[in-house]
Amino acid sequence: MNILSSENTPLADFGGLLDWPRLQAWIEHSELPGQGPVTAAQQLTGGSQNNLFLLTRGTARFVLRRPPAHLREHSNATILREARVLKALADSDVPHPRLLGACDDPTVLGACFLLMAPLPGFSPLGELPxxxxxxxxxxxxxxxxxxxxxxxxxxxxxxxxxxxxxxxxxxxxxxxxxxxxxxxxxxxxxxxxxxxxxxxxxxxxxxxxxxxxxxxxxxxxxxxxxxxxxxxxxxxxxxxxxxxxxxxxxxxxxxxxxxxxxxxxxxxxxxxxxxxxxxxxxxxxxxxxxxxxxxxxxxxxxxxxxxxxxxxxxxxxxxxxxxxxxxxxxxxxxxxxxxxxxxxxxxxxxxxxxxxxxx
Structure with a gap:
């Protein structure tokens, strides 16, 4: 079964990091924004220990964060701790990404993952823009x-x-x-x-x-x-x-x-x-x-x-x-x-x- 993008081409799995049949099924039963399947996926730069992907679902976009393919000892626990602290800060005045959801079942993608609202900005590194x-x-x-x-x-x-x-x-x-x-x-x-x-x-x-x-x-x-x-x-x-x-x-x-x-x-x-x-x-x-x-x-x-x-x-x-x-x-x-x-x-x-x- 091929999972198609908005251009009717298969979505990339980025070296097996995104298992689309399982992920689409999980998203379908979640409370994430947007409707229908994910139709676009882009890998983002910036994470040295984890992988980031910008996903498009209907008119909504969100960021998926997951550990690398070769998990370290505490990779799954660390992702879930991140989700926990982001949820705890939801009503604070601390600027942070809004948590949209988290998956504690590593069988979906081979690792636990979380999803966040994208932030409109840049991370300073080297020459400023x-x-x-x-x-x-x-x-x-x-x-x-x-x-x-x-x-x-x-x-x-x-x-x-x-x-x-x-x-x-x-x-x-x-x-x-x-x-x-x-x-x-x-x-x-x-x-x-x-x-x-x-x-x-x-x-x-x-x-x-x-x-x-x-x-x-x-x-x-x-x-x-x-x-x-x-x-x-x-x-x-x-x-x-x-x-x-x-x-x-x-x-x-x-x-x-x-x-x-x-x-x-x-x-x-x-x-x-x-x-x-x-x-x-x-x-x-x-x-x-x-x-x-x-x-x-x-x-x-x-x-x-x-x-x-x-x-x-x-x-x-x-x-x-x-x-x-x-x-x-x-x-x-x-x-x-x-x-x-x-x-x-x-x-x-x-x-x-x-x-x-x-x-």
């Missing part, structure tokens, strides 16, 4: 927009929205180093990988353990607030949604702010070189100090412990990026990208070292 590139005032608005989105998430009462059990808040701060160092050490089992070779990783881990904050809070954290995970409108400097919630959990929301700040560049930072993922042009952006002041104003948080979170953000992100590098050496896709991410992990540890030495 249109007026963002031409107008420094538009670039100046991007930082505060990012901070306002993070602050809105920090203000959400995780218990009130049904996420009281979304993570392990007990002793969260003291568990972070062991948690991410164990993940880094676990890459040693991958064939072809000879070790992290990240200078300052041990001294940074010790510093974090020796300087634990005493005034932490627990809330929902996105877990990966980098430029590619914030979509901006084309027609005005405004965030339309935070995307890619696969690392979301319960933790101290100051880590999200620190994660954003790790994407910032200021005079005196270590040189990044070709691995720098910062958006361009950079002139016009607020300083880190201005971003910190705005976040404190919006959330009421005392910022004196923020340096610890900044160092943790660099440490944690370096551990995560090194995993992509390790998998690329063991036969996974994107060896060149793996090298790029390793170089950026090296920079993150240099930045962490610079900060710990200045305190």
């Amino acid at each position: 249109g007026r963002y590139a031409r107008d420094p005032d538009w670039r100046a608005a991007m930082g505060p927009e990012f901070v306002r989105a993070a602050a809105a998430l920090a203000r959400v009462d995780h218990q009130a929205v049904g996420l009281a059990d979304f993570g392990k808040p007990d002793h969260w701060h003291s568990r972070q180093v062991e948690r991410w160092r164990a993940q880094l050490d676990g890459y040693q089992s991958l064939p072809g990988y000879t070790g992290a070779h990240l200078q300052h990783i041990d001294s940074t881990a010790r510093w974090l353990q020796d300087n634990l904050p005493t005034d932490g809070r627990i809330g929902i954290i996105h877990g990966d607030l980098q430029w590619p995970n914030a979509m901006f409108a084309y027609d005005q400097p405004r965030i339309v949604g935070l995307i890619d919630w696969e690392l979301s959990t319960l933790g101290d929301p100051l880590l999200d702010l620190a994660w954003i700040l790790s994407s910032w560049r200021e005079p005196g930072d270590p040189q990044v070189g070709a691995a720098d993922p910062v958006v361009r042009p950079w002139d016009g952006f607020d300083s880190r100090a201005e971003m910190i002041a705005l976040y404190g104003e919006l959330t009421g948080r005392d910022m004196h412990s923020l340096p610890w979170f900044f160092v943790l953000a660099c440490f944690k992100l370096a551990c995560i990026l090194e995993g992509s590098h390790a998998r690329s050496l063991s036969g996974g896709p994107g060896k060149q990208m793996g090298e790029f991410l390793h170089d950026y992990a090296v920079w993150l540890m240099a930045k962490a070292r610079q900060l710990t030495m200045s305190l």
Whole structure:
């Protein structure tokens, strides 16, 4: 049985990622917008861990998000966690994709998946488009927009929205180093990988353990607030949604702010070189100090412990990026990208070292 597009040609299955007979049957019995079968499908770029497809059904369009063909241990659980947090945020002022549905039956597509309303915008990566590139005032608005989105998430009462059990808040701060160092050490089992070779990783881990904050809070954290995970409108400097919630959990929301700040560049930072993922042009952006002041104003948080979170953000992100590098050496896709991410992990540890030495 061929599933036909609006041009009466078979819809592509994208290497087996979309089983059209099963998916069409599932959609038919769902409450998704539109009528009839899906008549068009386009694979979207941007997801490094999951696959995104823009589907058209009648006059409606929606985005399907699913894990890659070769599932990792927690791929299905992660997708369902994303669906859960998006549903919980439905009535909040946090900009995010609207959840339309989720499938917890992996027999439909070989993996669990979720469906979202598409967001009209772009994810900043490399050269900025249109007026963002031409107008420094538009670039100046991007930082505060990012901070306002993070602050809105920090203000959400995780218990009130049904996420009281979304993570392990007990002793969260003291568990972070062991948690991410164990993940880094676990890459040693991958064939072809000879070790992290990240200078300052041990001294940074010790510093974090020796300087634990005493005034932490627990809330929902996105877990990966980098430029590619914030979509901006084309027609005005405004965030339309935070995307890619696969690392979301319960933790101290100051880590999200620190994660954003790790994407910032200021005079005196270590040189990044070709691995720098910062958006361009950079002139016009607020300083880190201005971003910190705005976040404190919006959330009421005392910022004196923020340096610890900044160092943790660099440490944690370096551990995560090194995993992509390790998998690329063991036969996974994107060896060149793996090298790029390793170089950026090296920079993150240099930045962490610079900060710990200045305190």
